[in-house]
Amino acid sequence: MVTGALAASIPWYTMMIPHKRSKIPKQVDDTLGVIHTHGVAGLLGGLLTGLFAEPTLCNLFLPVTNSKGAIYGGVGGAQFGKQLAGALFIIGWNVVVASIICVAINLVVPLRMPEDKLEVGDDAVHGEEAYALWEDGELYDITKHGGHGTRAAVAPVSITPN
Template sequence: MKKDRERFPPNNVLLMLAGAGLLWLGWAGFNGGDPYAANTDSSMAVLNTNICAATSLLVWTWLDVIFFKKPSVIGAVQGMITGLVCITPGAGLVQGWAAIAMGVMSGSVPWFTMMIVDKRWKLFPKIDDTLGVFHTHAVAGLLGGLLTGLFAEPQLCSMFLPVTNSRGGVYGGSGGVQIAKQLVGGLFIIGWNFLATSIICIVIKKVMPLRMPEDQLLIGDDAVHGEEAYALWGDGEKYDVTKHEIFSDDNSQPRNYPSSGATQVV
């Protein structure tokens, strides 16, 4: 809905923080496990993952304080996520100082696209992206790929990559070519995702609507199915059988589904 595109804060910040902590922990696991061995490269990957995520979190928080005069827990989590996404392509390929530089970039560039560009570009308000995935994953992911092509350290590359003489742009030699390769790879992924996602959406649209009606979005998709994730005492049920009931195949008689919170016996 329009109001959700304008502002959609999490319904439970404490659960959001718990999830963010689990996400950070798990991210260190799959970045560190990427070499499939407990070696120097995996150790560097875990260290760089934490360095970049922490730096990005701090930079995002600083920007919130500078421009909005107060820190934001939600913003800090967004900065953490952009840092984790950005470091992933080069977690085991860059030095610690480069991880800090990537954290500074991942905490500032996605912040700018989310807080400034998103509010001014007329296209974004028309897109359902309440989690800001475009900024935290698309922008930060492309940024991480390009920065990996810039900062990849030759010795670490030789320990992990099958291609010999790989290096980032700051190390001279063939490093400039690597940046171009990273850019081409990123553009290919963007094009492939656009094509594949479009085909999937077209197929789904032939079977069912891609978007729920506004009245159903207002009460929530869980309530439409007869249940509510957060049915607070005294609020009453949002589900209205005259408006939101799911009809049987003959489109005449509504099916009798259990009310929210009711137990269905099989």
């Protein structure tokens, strides 16, 4: 229960408070909060497993003898070190591999939209709304959604169903 409470509340906190106040996270296009919902929550789940792993309960899932978390394991706690080492390896691996992939993609197409289009928004640039609840393929309507500056330059695109 402690793991569930912490792995739910800490990622929410990191997404809502420090992420919005820091300059660096604002430069990362993480619209869905993937860093928080998968990265932070996954890291917490792994590390808290290293704290709370109880050998009798672990044996119910997989026959292991060395799964003593730092809290229930008494003088053990080696599982927390293993979880931390695994997490650091995965973080390092993801940084290296994702960087290579992004550099390769950026050689072919730009990864970031120009600033004027970012101000308009991805939906409007493509001439539609992402979550069109009232009509399928609802167009971006400047009179309904407001606009200023470069937004007025967006030409509507008609979408006709087949």
